[in-house]
Amino acid sequence: MENDKWKMIRSLPLAVLTLIVPTFHPVAIPAQRRATITVNFTPGHPANRFIPSHALGAGVDGHAEGETDRQLSPANITAMLSAGFKPLTYRLRTELAGEAWHWNPNGSWSDPTHRQGYWTSTSELGDPIHVCYGYRLPRRGNTIDQANDDDYSRLDDGDTETFWKSNPYLDEHFSKEDNSISPQWVMIDLGAPKQIEAIRILWSQPFATDFSVEYGHFVGRPDLSQRLPTEWRAFPRGRITKGVGGDALLKLSIAPVTVRFVRIRLNESSGTSTNNSSDIRDRLGYAIREICLGSLDRRGRLKDVIHHAAQRNGQTIIYVSSTDPWHREIDRDEQTEQPGFDFIFNSGLTNGLPLLLPVPMLYDTPENAAAEIRYLKARGYAFERIEMGEEPDGQFVAPEHFAALYLQFAKAIHDIDRTLRLGGPSLQDIEQSQVPGRIEFGKAGWLGRFLEYLKRHDQLDKFSFFSFEWYPFGDDCKPQQLVEETGMLTDAWRELQEGGLTHDIPWIMSEYGYSA
Known part of the structure; x- marks a missing residue:
């Protein structure tokens, strides 16, 4: 964005x-x-x-707490409608924030005793939904997001009790494709070339049994606003085929290699969990508590060049391929408020035309998306096109990973209504x-x-x-x-x-x- x-x-035309x-x-x-x-x-x-009343429209989006009522007051809505734009699109700020979306504040947790886990908003009709919120992900891997950009990676937060975990829905259990075909990854941007010869990985569970540590560079002009490095090569000793997890200090090369970008490519998972959970999602993917990177002194101690801090601007920037949508009741983010569906449909902003409807996908579950469709159909609201996720390219989601999620969410939605038209991916740009x-x-x-x-x-x-x-x-x-x-x-x-x-x-x- x-x-x-x-x-x-935020009245944004649609064409x-x-x-x-x-x-x-x-x-x-x-x-x-x-x-x-x-x-x-x-x-x-x-x-x-073209028919202007069909081709040109407007949009509503999420903002900070309280801004829905300030922006979408009756007087403002009247002024917006006077502009003449007819169709409406609903933008999903939670996807840009890297957060799960409780589109209905009422719903259920996969672990109801502790009020945590994977959330599904209820499709049962109740009081009209006026506003709803995004929820931060405590297993987050990305340092940067495209919304408020005020959270941080758990991979270099300096806390060995926290960890990043990849999205379990991208595991072969759900995707039906071998994990090594579209591997998960963690990429570290050191900001400038550094001498690297060793890495320390504090694994959680599940850990990678097969992985490689690589360094990369760009083809053409480097521009991290558009893409990540495209050419990767494993360190001379960076290929691991029998990983056992734990606290692993690995010497990557005999002599230091001067690099800026380092990637851990994750090929196969242990399929284990720390708490013997009955939820298979806890055993899928990969989990890492902390990463250290640098050179070894004469006594074999690692001189770490990564900055560890539990804040956005204090840590080395890390990018990840995906993040587990697991979260807790206490993770609600008041700065990511979305207007409620009932409020929007009853405000007059749709002009009685079908809404271009979003479903959360990058940081959510197929069950939550399906419940959204059931709820809106039960209310009798008009929608026909569903935009799946938002701006995956801007978050460096691999197209194969996006497609794997897309098909799972598509099945969940079409099991309810096969006539609904699905699309997207709402690319952040088409440069x-x-x-x-x-x-x-x-x-x-x-x-x-x-x-x-x-x-x-x-x-x-x-x-x-x-x-x-x-x-x-x-x-x-x-x-x-x-x-x-x-x-x-x-x-x-x-x-x-x-x-x-x-x-x-x-x-x-x-x-x-x-x-x-």
Whole structure:
């Protein structure tokens, strides 16, 4: 998400892109000169057609506690409706925060005695839902998030009692594919090249029995806002095939290697848990308590170059492939408030049209998504398209991992209603590859791998629309940028089609800001 989004009302237009007229290139006219513009057209032969009341819409999103009522007051809603935008999309801030979504404050825990575990909001009808909240994940691995960015990784928080755990729904038990095909990973950004020859991994459970420690670099210009390093090589002694967990200090090479990016690639899991839990999800994936990295002194002691702190700005930045959606009642985040479904549907903002509906996916469970659908159908609310998750690319979720979750959530939803149209993935942007001629390093490559996964599983029909966000410029106050924007968008679409996107399905720009 870019910094030019509307911070107050967040009324974001939505457009079905297959209906937009072909590209034109406007001419910049100096303010002090007059010019004549000639428009040629043939009556009865339009370049394209669209229905404004269907093609252009607005959006609502999550904010801090109390802002729903301040922003969506009756007077503000009346003003919003006067703008004329008809369809509405519901944006899901919890996905950007790396949090689980209690879309209904009432529901059940997988461990009700301790009021913790995996949450499912109830689909039973009760009092109307006015607001709801995201819940922080105590097994979080990412240092950075795209919402308030005020949490931290448990991999270098300096506390050996906490741990990161990967998403159990990406384990072969649920995905039905061998773990080594689409491995989980942890990536450490040291900020600058450091001499590395050893790593200490304090495993929790389940631990990796087969893993490798690697160092990487970018092909082309490095840009961590768009992608992670793409080329990886294992340290000379970094391949481990008989891991036993515990407190493991590993010498990775005879001589130090100067690197900035280090990755732990996790190939096979022990399938064990610390508490003999009856919930199989506790035994799936991988869990690590703390990571130390650096060089060894003459006595074999590790000189750690990782900064450990239980705060966002005090620790070395770490990225992970996924995070376990397990959490507790005490983890509610008041700064991630979402407007309640009943409030939105009864506010008039939908104009009686079907809502573009989100389901939480990256940090949630299929059961919670299915309950959401049952609830809305029981209320009789209008919706037909469901946007699955939000901005996985911006969180560096691998397209294969996103696709594996997508199919599990799709099955849960279609078991309720097979007529619902599913899509997404609400890409944070559709920027072209930064490496000329190598679309695999851009969003076209990401999307192509996602589509290929669906094809390989004979499930491409489950993807019925493509959605993305468009914030082409960071500075909204340069009007000359608008001249460039049309060509940028056209070029981005062209590259997406090279990656496998077709016009057989609608394209939806589900967010855009002033810079567009």
